[in-house]
Amino acid sequence: MIERGAPVALVGAGTMGAGIAQVAAVAGHPVIVYDAAEGAAARAVAAVRDRVARLVQKGRLEGPVDLRLEVAGELGELARAACVIEAVAEDLAVKQALFADLEKVVAPDCVLATNTSSLSPTAIAAGLSHPGRLVGLHFFNPAPVMRLVEVVSGLATDPAVAAAVTTLAQDWGKQVVQASATPGFIVNRVARPFYAEALRLAEERVASPATIDAVLTQAGGFRMGPFALMDLVGQDVNEAVTRSVWTAFGYDPRFAPSLLQRAMVEAGWLGRKTGRGWFRYGDDAEPPQPDAAPARSAPLWVTEHGESPLRILLGRSGVEIRTGERRDGTVELPGGALLVRCDGRPATALGRPAVVVDRALDDASATAIAIAASDGAPADAVAEATGLLQAAGLAVYVVDDAPGLVVTRTVAMLVNGAVDARNQGVASAADIDTAMRLGTNYPLGPLAWGDRWGPATIAGILDAMQAWYGEDRYRPSALLRRIAAAGGDLRENS
DSSP: OOOTTOOEEEEOOSHHHHHHHHHHHHTTOOEEEEOSSTTHHHHHHHHHHHHHHHHHHTTSSOSOOOOOEEEOSSGGGGTTOSEEEEOOOSOHHHHHHHHHHHHTTSOTTOEEEEOOSSSOHHHHHTTOSSGGGEEEEEEOSSTTTOOEEEEEEOTTOOHHHHHHHHHHHHHTTOEEEEEESSTTTTHHHHTHHHHHHHHHHHHTTSSOHHHHHHHHHHTTOOSSOHHHHHHHHOHHHHHHHHHHHHHHTTSOGGGOOOHHHHHHHHHTOOBGGGTBSSSBOSTTOOOOOOOOOOOOOOOSEEEEESSOTTHHHHHHHTOEEEEOSOOSSEEEOTTSOEEEEOOSSOGGGGSSSEEEEOOOSOTTTOSEEEEEEOTTOOHHHHHHHHHHHHHTTOEEEEOOOOTTTTHHHHHHHHHHHHHHHHHTTSSOHHHHHHHHHHHHOOSSOHHHHHHHHOHHHHHHHHHHHHHHHTOGGGOOOHHHHHHHHHTOOTTTTO
């Protein structure tokens, strides 16, 4: 349907449109660029030529590269394109009007593709005479760098059209995942808890944004913390995507926007592009500092009552581990307080002095960990726990007592969202994990992460948080409950 080397047109010459044009041109296609704003297409084409020349000069791209790029002065000049990709404003009416105009210009077999990140291709195609030829082709920014492309089929999309753009994107060196036209598709749907839980922790003053970012990167293995990432993307952009997904899901509390982030948008503190967001930017800006605990002395011994989930961390410390009489898997500090792995409950819910230890991507290699003490716990308990974990080579972040702490709740909610997406047929398990690794640079796909911790563990964490908060936000997916009950695998039969 789209032959190799066939003309491709881009409508919209902003950052994304120019990036996609570069990808197509480097792959050998004649590329026609159109933008309604005078001079925008010409500037985009010039910028693409400059970028490609620099890549060749630096040896990052094998040259010479014959870029067949041209500027269109009007939509009629796109008539010979085999595929037209739009990258205009995220406004349903604007996109519908554009494709209605394009349908009058292009050939009957021309594929129409939308790069929308949040609007439904079903709705965009609804007014077309031939809605079957419209498909979502969602690139990630920057398009020449990011490998992932989501191919999103609307209700009317012809399977042959989806297959054609899949082959096209693969020929351009992209990793393609298939998604149905549901709000947020895969990445923008499943990723919402990464921001939402961090914002909730900040709203509840559990820890500072810098500390939350440090825990999620150093313990959770995420490449960038949620607050730094929101500043990079822009508070306005991030909040708008969240609000769009929330609205599309009928105001489901799982996707509810944050009042704290709304205030940031209203204040104009949008992140890097304004010089101030959660953090400050500029030549004189101080780098954000997380609140790591001061150095403490390690206790000489701890008592382990049966096989503890903390055994790997304890083994890193070199502290003597004594065998206790109980077999409940807990650890007792010399002062009598419990040291327990987070199961979703806050430390205060355990009914005796306790310190809860957050989870990590890998206990053997983590460089940091978060802990929280129960209300009324003696100061010695925090000092003993801190010293023990510091002896294990970990930076320790003492946060307020919150259900699910930081990494535990974030990962559990990401897993739950991914399972729910699989349950509703948004994408296969394999494509969900691929999309989240490549589209967001997560260290593990959420379903693989859920299998590592265990579906029953994830369900238990969510149940504990839902019980403590009394909110539907933390309800486990029906499929998660089913798999946990059956002792199955989150990625099976996918």
